[in-house]
Amino acid sequence: MVPFxxxxxxxxxxxxxxxxxxxxxxxxxxxADEQTRLFGEASPLDSIGLVTLMADLEEDxxxxxxxRITIADEKAMSRLTSPFRRVGLLADHIVELVHSSHA
Amino acid sequence: xxxxxxxxSSRGLGRALAETLLAxxxxxxxxxxxxxxxxxxxxxxxxxxxxxxxxxxxAVAAVLAAAGRVDLLINNAGAASMxxxxxxPAATAAALMRVxxxxxxxxxxxxxxxxxxxxxxxxxxxxTVAVPLALSGEAAYVASKAAVEAxxxxxxxxxxxxxxxxxxxxxxxxxxxxxxAVGAEKLAVLNQRIGRPRGTLLxxxxxxxxxxxxQPTSASGTIRYLGQLT
Numbered sequence: 001m002v003p004f005x006x007x008x009x010x011x012x013x014x015x016x017x018x019x020x021x022x023x024x025x026x027x028x029x030x031x032a033d034e035q036t037r038l039f040g041e042a043s044p045l046d047s048i049g050l051v052t053l054m055a056d057l058e059e060d061x062x063x064x065x066x067x068r069i070t071i072a073d074e075k076a077m078s079r080l081t082s083p084f085r086r087v088g089l090l091a092d093h094i095v096e097l098v099h100s101s102h103a
Numbered sequence: 104x105x106x107x108x109x110x111x112s113s114r115g116l117g118r119a120l121a122e123t124l125l126a127x128x129x130x131x132x133x134x135x136x137x138x139x140x141x142x143x144x145x146x147x148x149x150x151x152x153x154x155x156x157x158x159x160x161x162a163v164a165a166v167l168a169a170a171g172r173v174d175l176l177i178n179n180a181g182a183a184s185m186x187x188x189x190x191x192p193a194a195t196a197a198a199l200m201r202v203x204x205x206x207x208x209x210x211x212x213x214x215x216x217x218x219x220x221x222x223x224x225x226x227x228x229x230x231t232v233a234v235p236l237a238l239s240g241e242a243a244y245v246a247s248k249a250a251v252e253a254x255x256x257x258x259x260x261x262x263x264x265x266x267x268x269x270x271x272x273x274x275x276x277x278x279x280x281x282x283x284a285v286g287a288e289k290l291a292v293l294n295q296r297i298g299r300p301r302g303t304l305l306x307x308x309x310x311x312x313x314x315x316x317x318q319p320t321s322a323s324g325t326i327r328y329l330g331q332l333t
Contacts, residue, residue, distance in 0.1 A: 048264045055219040068164055 004065050004098045009091035010034060012060050017087070020045075020053060034088035050084065061094060069097040104145075106170040108163070110134040110153050110210060111180030112141070115279035116229075119309050120177055121146060132166045134159075134180065134210075153180045153206030163213035172221055175316055176214045178207040178228045178251070185285055188242040196243040203247035204254070211258055215267065222266040227315050228255050230273040232297050232328050240289075248273075252326055259324030268323040272312050275303055275330055298331030 014032055021029025026044050037043040039050050054071045062068050076083050076093055083093030107124050111117035112133030118141060121131050125143050133139055134151035141148070147169065151162040166173060182202040184195050207228050218224025230248045233241050252271055259269040275297045276282045276290045294302050311329045 048261065051261070052219055052265055055216040058216065059220050070160075 004095060006091055006095050008064070009094045009098075010087065012064060013057065013087050013091055013094070016053060016056050016060055020049065020056070024049060032087055034086065034091070036087045038084050038086060038090060039082075040085075057094070061098065065098055067098050067101045069094070069101050071097065073097070104128065104130050105174040106130045106132070106166070106172055107175040107177065108132045108134060108166060108173055108210070108214060109177045109179055110151070110206065112148070113137050113139045116274075116277060116305065116308060117177075117179040119305050120179060120312065123309050123313060124175075129175070130170055132162075132170070134162055153210060154201040156209050159206075159209040160213050163210070163217070167217055173214050173217050174221075174224060176210060176218075176224070176226045177312070178210055178226070180206050181229060183241075183244045183282070185240050185244070186242075187240055191243050196246070199243045199247040200250065203244070204250040207251050207254060211254070211269070215258070215262060218267040219262065219265045224267045225316060226258070226267070226269040227312060228252075228269070228271040229312075230255075230271045230326065232273050232275045232293075232330060232332060234273065235328060235332055236293075236296060238293070255326065256324045263323045268321070270315055270323060271326040272315065273326060273328040274308050274311070275299060277303055277305055277308050279305070296332075297329070299329070303329060 017032045018030040021027055028044050038045055038053070039047070045053065058069060058071055071094065081089065083089045107129050109117050109121050109131060112121045113135035117133070117135070121133050121141060124131050125145055130145045132147045132149060133141065134149050134153060136150065136152055138150070139148040149162040149165065152158045180202060182199055184191065184199060186195070211226060214224070214226070228251050230252050231245070233245050234249050234252060238245055255269050255271040262269060276285065276293055282290065290302070294300055308329065
């Protein structure tokens with residue numbers, strides 16, 4: 001299998017955000033980039049939107065890599081810099097999870 | 104074809120629910136700690152300890168790999184212990200929380216994600232009339248089921264926006280292994296208090312629960328109790 005790269009993770013997150021944007025009526029999500037905030041007042045997502053993004057992404061990652069991961073794991077929740085703050089940080093976290101998971 | 108997961112499906116109410124769903128054309132995946140004797144072409148048994156997160160997540164992944172979706176989750180697996188509060192070992196309280204509350208928690212988390220992806224699904228959590236009655240002699244059991252009821256309400260609020268409904272159904276005593284250790288006199292008093300002096304047959308309990316999937320409604324976060332609570 002082709003190694004799962006950070007670029008691939010960013011593409012997955014952005015593609016899923018664009019789809020969510022259509023579903024939620026928030027077209028701005030189609031313009032997201034690595035700096036886009038995923039929670040907080042500056043984020044276009046509310047808490048339910050963030051949960052939905054994570055649930056959808058876990059399946060997207062499984063389809064792309066054959067690996068089942070849990071994005072909101074204990075390590076992620078205890079980090080000083082939350083991996084859910086921005087798209088780029090989330091992509092870093094996903095790559096780490098995929099590489100440390102078992103097929 | 105619709106797909107259901109039932110926990111505690113090896114016997115009693117869980118098995119009766121599985122048989123009912125199979126009769127109505129569902130594909131049923133049954134979770135139980137022991138080997139299951141129910142044989143049906145649309146029934147798939149899984150050996151699962153619902154109190155163990157890894158065990159639940161592995162089983163749900165297996166269901167999703169086989170069926171691709173889950174339309175209905177019934178958190179039925181449960182344990183009970185009758186004893187006065189001051190005489191109940193802490194280990195008993197912990198064991199009941201593990202099966203009754205954490206079991207529902209683990210299944211809800213694992214299946215809930217799949218349902219959010221589907222933007223549809225129904226979760227039915229089993230509780231007991233002993234919660235609103237604050238039944239003496241069942242502190243550990245009642246507390247664990249009260250936690251299930253609280254979980255039901257929060258889960259409903261969080262998931263309703265994605266088409267996932269989470270409700271709870273509370274029953275009185277049934278003639279199953281769960282109540283076998285309870286004295287007949289105590290059961291009679293309890294049945295009287297809930298307005299069902301003749302008791303509740305297993306089939307009546309199944310019909311009461313089945314209203315959740317047979318009668319489509321948008322209600323979520325509801326807790327229905329069988330009988331008239333006084």
